Amino acid sequence: MDFLEALFSLPPLLYAPLLVGSLCLVLNYLVYSRRVAQWRKSNIPFLSPSFLIGHKYFWGVGSNSATVVPLDRIYRENKDKDLVAFFIATMPVVLLRKPALIKQIFAKNFDEAFNTGFAVSRKDEIEPHTLSQSSNKSVWKAHRNALSPLFATSRFSGEGFAMIRHHIAHMSAHVEETRLQGKPINTKEVAVKFLQDIICKSFLDLDVNSYEKEGEFLKFLKSFVKPGWSQLLGIFAQMHLQRIPKLDSLKLITQRHIEFMRSLLQRQMKQRSKNNDNKNDLINLLIRLKEQQQDRKLDSEMDVTNEMTSLGFSLLLGGIKGNKAVDNMVSFTMHLLSLNPIYQERIRREVEDVMKNHATTEFTYEVVRDLHFLNQCLHETARLYPVTSALTRVCTEDFSPAGTDYNFKIGELFIVDPYSIHRDPEYFENPDVFDPDRFSPKNRDSKSIDAFLGFGKGPRKCPGNNVGLLIASTLIGSLVQKYEVRPRSHTKQMDAFDFHPRSFAIVHNDDVLVDLMPREVLTH
Numbered sequence: 278m279d280f281l282e283a284l285f286s287l288p289p290l291l292y293a294p295l296l297v298g299s300l301c302l303v304l305n306y307l308v309y310s311r312r313v314a315q316w317r318k319s320n321i322p323f324l325s326p327s328f329l330i331g332h333k334y335f336w337g338v339g340s341n342s343a344t345v346v347p348l349d350r351i352y353r354e355n356k357d358k359d360l361v362a363f364f365i366a367t368m369p370v371v372l373l374r375k376p377a378l379i380k381q382i383f384a385k386n387f388d389e390a391f392n393t394g395f396a397v398s399r400k401d402e403i404e405p406h407t408l409s410q411s412s413n414k415s416v417w418k419a420h421r422n423a424l425s426p427l428f429a430t431s432r433f434s435g436e437g438f439a440m441i442r443h444h445i446a447h448m449s450a451h452v453e454e455t456r457l458q459g460k461p462i463n464t465k466e467v468a469v470k471f472l473q474d475i476i477c478k479s480f481l482d483l484d485v486n487s488y489e490k491e492g493e494f495l496k497f498l499k500s501f502v503k504p505g506w507s508q509l510l511g512i513f514a515q516m517h518l519q520r521i522p523k524l525d526s527l528k529l530i531t532q533r534h535i536e537f538m539r540s541l542l543q544r545q546m547k548q549r550s551k552n553n554d555n556k557n558d559l560i561n562l563l564i565r566l567k568e569q570q571q572d573r574k575l576d577s578e579m580d581v582t583n584e585m586t587s588l589g590f591s592l593l594l595g596g597i598k599g600n601k602a603v604d605n606m607v608s609f610t611m612h613l614l615s616l617n618p619i620y621q622e623r624i625r626r627e628v629e630d631v632m633k634n635h636a637t638t639e640f641t642y643e644v645v646r647d648l649h650f651l652n653q654c655l656h657e658t659a660r661l662y663p664v665t666s667a668l669t670r671v672c673t674e675d676f677s678p679a680g681t682d683y684n685f686k687i688g689e690l691f692i693v694d695p696y697s698i699h700r701d702p703e704y705f706e707n708p709d710v711f712d713p714d715r716f717s718p719k720n721r722d723s724k725s726i727d728a729f730l731g732f733g734k735g736p737r738k739c740p741g742n743n744v745g746l747l748i749a750s751t752l753i754g755s756l757v758q759k760y761e762v763r764p765r766s767h768t769k770q771m772d773a774f775d776f777h778p779r780s781f782a783i784v785h786n787d788d789v790l791v792d793l794m795p796r797e798v799l800t801h
């Protein structure tokens with residue numbers, strides 16, 4: 278009593294924070310103890326929370342370490358377990374360690390663990406309906422089916438590749454100009470521009486001309502991708518406070534984004550109808566959808582404008598994440614090739630041989646499709662530097678995976694850390710070494726196939742991976758054919774401490790610069 282009296286005799290400015298702080302401590306304690314009791318009952322091994330702020334390894338995240346660093350430490354310290362639960366701040370998570378259990382939950386128990394955890398308030402018009410964030414299985418299924426023809430790489434065969442060749446010429450001119458000015462090549466910048474131009478043209482029929490002044494659309498794209506504190510907070514809030522309506526500024530897709538996307542799609546559709554073109558892209562898909570509006574029974578939660586906008590965002594956000602994945606893949610591969618000239622030479626020989634087989638001297642769809650060693654290099658990069666530090670699923674129904682005695686309850690958040698699994702010697706020999714031959718058909722075994730998570734797992738795995746690989750192969754193949762790639766900014770192989778500390782994605786903290794030496798000069 279004396280204590281309370283003393284407390285309330287303080288000025289409110291002093292005692293209010295003390296009261297709120299104490300209340301938070303009590304709430305935290307309740308959250309922790311309830312969940313720990315549930316894990317104990319469900320046979321899930323767990324790590325007790327450190328003093329009030331979850332697991333202590335995460336305390337440095339965002340300031341001096343990337344998310345993957347604490348995840349990797351927890352993964353390595355719990356070798357004897359299939360899975361281990363702990364808290365990231367007050368957020369309880371279950372880290373799945375074993376590929377067999379991951380496959381079981383992500384594929385066989387798909388119906389019980391469908392959500393990715395980024396599901397947002399169902400009241401939002403657009404975000405809950407985009408592919409990567411969808412928490413409604415029937416909408417997700419319909420959208421994935423509708424979009425699947427757009428992810429087929431055969432779309433780029435024949436005349437479809439002419440557009441890509443046009444962008445190869447554009448990119449090559451830009452790279453050559455930079456080189457002649459004596460400057461290094463910024464691999465990420467080259468990849469982003471190449472990709473952006475191709476993805477926007479092939480999906481939205483939009484010429485964004487990334488090499489020219491940054492237009493309205495590129496500014497719009499950029500607003501999604503900058504890793505910063507607000508993005509980190511937004512993602513955390515999204516995973517943590519799913520039922521609480523979020524401030525617009527913390528949403529990934531804000532009202533401003535929605536309005537921009539709606540008017541962009543309408544403009545493109547109008548233009549298409551006027552020109553009477555028939556292309557196999559998103560714009561045609563939306564026109565067909567609109568035509569079917571009368572006789573089609575739309576999901577009651579959505580009208581056709583919202584459905585079209587969310588399809589646009591599905592592609593764009595997937596494409597942006599994909600863009601990020603592809604530009605990362607390209608710049609990490611260029612980094613690794615710059616340190617391993619022997620593999621550059623093998624790519625060069627492969628390009629020459631494949632072109633000869635196809636009786637051509639230029640890149641075509643068929644040439645790129647047959648660059649198998651280059652494809653192995655890209656997979657090996659995705660193994661060493663997977664795009665995300667956490668694949669996630671949320672338990673949507675109570676279940677026990679077959680053959681285990683774990684009982685998962687609704688709301689349990691599963692995370693998988695591809696970086697740690699990919700660097701576990703149990704699945705990949707000499708895991709820190711860049712060795713593209715481990716992905717050759719001869720060397721691949723079911724153990725490493727199950728453990729490879731570069732494109733995700735189960736029905737929600739990446740639908741755009743082949744498009745991404747095709748674009749990355751075209752870019753790298755055409756550069757390596759002409760130039761020898763030498764390291765400039767990163768002269769040793771990067772590890773987790775070179776990653777951006779405020780990004781959930783595994784991205785470089787600095788630009789990756791290389792020098793390009795023309796081969797004809799070198800051979801003289």
Ligand code: HEM
Nearest residue numbers: 408409595596599602603732733734737738739741745746
């Ligand atoms: C080649 C580089 C790429 C990599 C490494 C990559 C990686 C990934 C990963 C790890 C996921 C999460 C899968 C899971 O949770 O199981 C994902 C999902 C997704 N990706 Fe990609 N991606 C790439 C390219 C692309 C491209 C180019 C696009 C689109 C044009 C794209 C569209 C998507 C979409 C829409 C999803 C969400 C799927 C769903 O939830 O149903 N990706 N990607």
